[in-house]
Amino acid sequence: MDGMHDLGGVEGFGPVQRSSYTSVFEFSWELKVHAIGSCMLSQKCWGIDEQRHAIERMEPRHYLASGYYERQLTGFMTLAIEKKALSYTELRQRLGSDFPLSRPSAPGRLGRPAPRNFKPGQRVRVKNEFVAGHTRFPSYTRGKIGTVVSQSAICHFPDASGHGLDAHEEMTYDVCFEASDLWPGNSDGAQVHFTAFESYLELVE
Amino acid sequence: MIDSNSTPAQRTSASVEQRADAMAQAMIDSGLAEKSFVEDFAHKAVEEWVPRNGARIVVKAWLDPAFKARLLADGRSAVKELGFDLPAIHRQLAIKENTADIHNVICCSLCSCTAFTLIGLPPSWYKDFEYRARAVRQSRTVLRELGLDLPDSISIRVWDTTADTRYMVLPLRPDFTHGWSEKQLIGLVTQDSLIGVARLEMQGIQGSERVRG
Numbered sequence: 001m002d003g004m005h006d007l008g009g010v011e012g013f014g015p016v017q018r019s020s021y022t023s024v025f026e027f028s029w030e031l032k033v034h035a036i037g038s039c040m041l042s043q044k045c046w047g048i049d050e051q052r053h054a055i056e057r058m059e060p061r062h063y064l065a066s067g068y069y070e071r072q073l074t075g076f077m078t079l080a081i082e083k084k085a086l087s088y089t090e091l092r093q094r095l096g097s098d099f100p101l102s103r104p105s106a107p108g109r110l111g112r113p114a115p116r117n118f119k120p121g122q123r124v125r126v127k128n129e130f131v132a133g134h135t136r137f138p139s140y141t142r143g144k145i146g147t148v149v150s151q152s153a154i155c156h157f158p159d160a161s162g163h164g165l166d167a168h169e170e171m172t173y174d175v176c177f178e179a180s181d182l183w184p185g186n187s188d189g190a191q192v193h194f195t196a197f198e199s200y201l202e203l204v205e
Numbered sequence: 206m207i208d209s210n211s212t213p214a215q216r217t218s219a220s221v222e223q224r225a226d227a228m229a230q231a232m233i234d235s236g237l238a239e240k241s242f243v244e245d246f247a248h249k250a251v252e253e254w255v256p257r258n259g260a261r262i263v264v265k266a267w268l269d270p271a272f273k274a275r276l277l278a279d280g281r282s283a284v285k286e287l288g289f290d291l292p293a294i295h296r297q298l299a300i301k302e303n304t305a306d307i308h309n310v311i312c313c314s315l316c317s318c319t320a321f322t323l324i325g326l327p328p329s330w331y332k333d334f335e336y337r338a339r340a341v342r343q344s345r346t347v348l349r350e351l352g353l354d355l356p357d358s359i360s361i362r363v364w365d366t367t368a369d370t371r372y373m374v375l376p377l378r379p380d381f382t383h384g385w386s387e388k389q390l391i392g393l394v395t396q397d398s399l400i401g402v403a404r405l406e407m408q409g410i411q412g413s414e415r416v417r418g
Contacts, residue, residue: 007338008314008365015350016336019329024251026329029222032229034326035246039238048294052316068317068332070221077228086231094227095219136367138314140341153296155369172368174299179342179363188345190361195368 001106001132002139004060009140009183030069036076046079049162053134054079057102078102106132108163111199118148118173123204126175126196134162137200145204146177152195159199171198256325258289259373260394264387266300267378276300280373284323291322296369298323301362303377303404308359310348310401311374312340313366320371324399331400341365351402373399379406 025031040046046054054075055063063071078101080086092098109131118124126141136158152172161167175196179187219227232238239245262284266273276283280298281291291298298320301309313319317332330336330351339347344361348354355361364372376398382390397403 005315007334009342010338011342013335013338016330016333016339016347018351021329024326027222029225031247031250032225032243034250035243036225036228036232036238038246039232039242043237045237055316064334066221068329073221073225073228077224080228085237086228086235091227091231094231095217095223097218099217099219099224136315138341138365138367140314152299152370153368155296158368172370174370179344183342187342188361190344190363192341192344192363192365194365195370197368 001056001134002130003056004058004063005056006139008138009187033069033073033076037072040076040080040085045083045085047156047161047164049134049156049158049167050079050164051075052158053105053162054082054102056134057105059100059103062100074100074102105134105163108133108165109159110165110168111157111159112168112170113199115171116198116201116203117171118198118201118203120148120150122148124148124173124175124196124201125204126200127202129200131159133159135159135200137196138194140182141175141177141194141196144177144182146175146181149174149176149193155197157197157199159197172196173198173201175201250326254322254325256394256396256399257391258322259320259324259396259399260391261287262289262323262373263375263394263399264390266375267390268387273375276375277302289323291320291371294369295320295322295371297371299364299370299372300375301364301372301401302375303401305377306359307362308348308355308401308404309362309364309372309374310340310344311364311366311372312336314338314341315365315367318366318371319400320373324373325396327400328396348402351397353403353407355404374401376403376405381406 055071058074081088123145125145126137128143152174154169155172156167157170172195174193177192179190179192233240266276277300280300303309314337319327341363344363395403398405
């Protein structure tokens with residue numbers, strides 16, 4: 001989905017600033033949130049792609065106004081309720097208040113193309129696709145041409161597993177772009193690599 | 206979370222801390238989690254997932270060329286030799302080697318993925334919108350903001366963590382460490398250098414004071 005989470009290349013943000021604290025967690029409740037997610041993942045209440053997507057589905061203003069661990073918690077509460085591991089009514093009773101959840105999901109997609117086995121050095125284009133559900137190509141790569149560097153890991157297709165669907169495994173590729181091709185005339189010079197699922201790519205003849 | 210733009214779902218009197226408490230307690234009460242699950246997790250997150258793990262891997266690669274070759278070819282298998290077993294979802298570990306004229310830096314524009322068991326849980330700036338939005342597009346500027354002013358002779362490779370391959374930078378061994386012990390070398394390698402927002406040879410010996418974990 002073209003959501004608020006898809007931040008690569010978005011302009012308007014200020015300088016990156018180091019935090020004033022040096023511990024991993026600034027507040028103890030942040031540790032608790034992380035523990036909640038880790039526990040629910042290990043209990044197989046949901047998968048990592050569903051977890052990512054639950055956060056992406058937050059109402060955009062809520063997403064942007066929340067810190068990292070509030071976004072995590074919102075995703076966890078949403079999934080726990082959607083999966084009926086916990087009930088909204090019971091949590092509401094504990095809190096004495098309504099509480100925010102992410103928005104409902106659009107349908108996922110299965111998509112199982114024949115393997116194309118891209119080779120290092122081949123030029124590939126990230127398909128001009130607009131996926132309503134979870135997907136893992138950043139929009140800054142959409143329609144752009146890059147070069148296959150190598151095969152990467154074989155992973156579950158996130159556009160399916162992000163929706164709890166029975167996801168196939170497919171090859172991912174290290175694909176390299178020039179920043180000047182991604183944002184002509186308005187970027188620092190660099191090679192930008194991302195790990196692309198085979199389904200996201202088409203060969204440039 | 207209450208302002209004129211908030212949606213009904215956002216209007217709540219429950220703080221995020223109260224919401225975390227409620228969910229954690231509900232998990233315990235329903236049998237989804239052990240009573241001690243937060244403390245158990247804290248041990249892993251704070252004691253086990255430390256940048257010193259990545260530092261040990263880096264120093265082994267500096268001292269043992271055969272290990273370095275295995276590490277660059279298949280990071281996941283190579284780090285097992287040192288006793289590091291990556292989470293199942295981190296399907297592959299890709300080590301990106303810095304050279305005198307190539308600098309690697311890691312980010313995750315879509316969320317905040319890292320090889321956290323090896324480099325430690327990421328610092329807050331890694332998860333901030335500023336870094337996620339700008340590391341891919343304004344890499345040299347962002348590095349400068351984080352204290353690394355690269356000369357033009359060094360080109361930049363940015364690695365956006367979008368699938369289940371995890372990245373770690375293999376920093377260049379500084380010349381001034383000639384004759385150092387393994388322990389001294391491990392103490393030099395910072396989390397910043399494993400993410401790629403510092404170069405050890407550019408920060409000098411005082412950089413060793415910044416090591417965490």
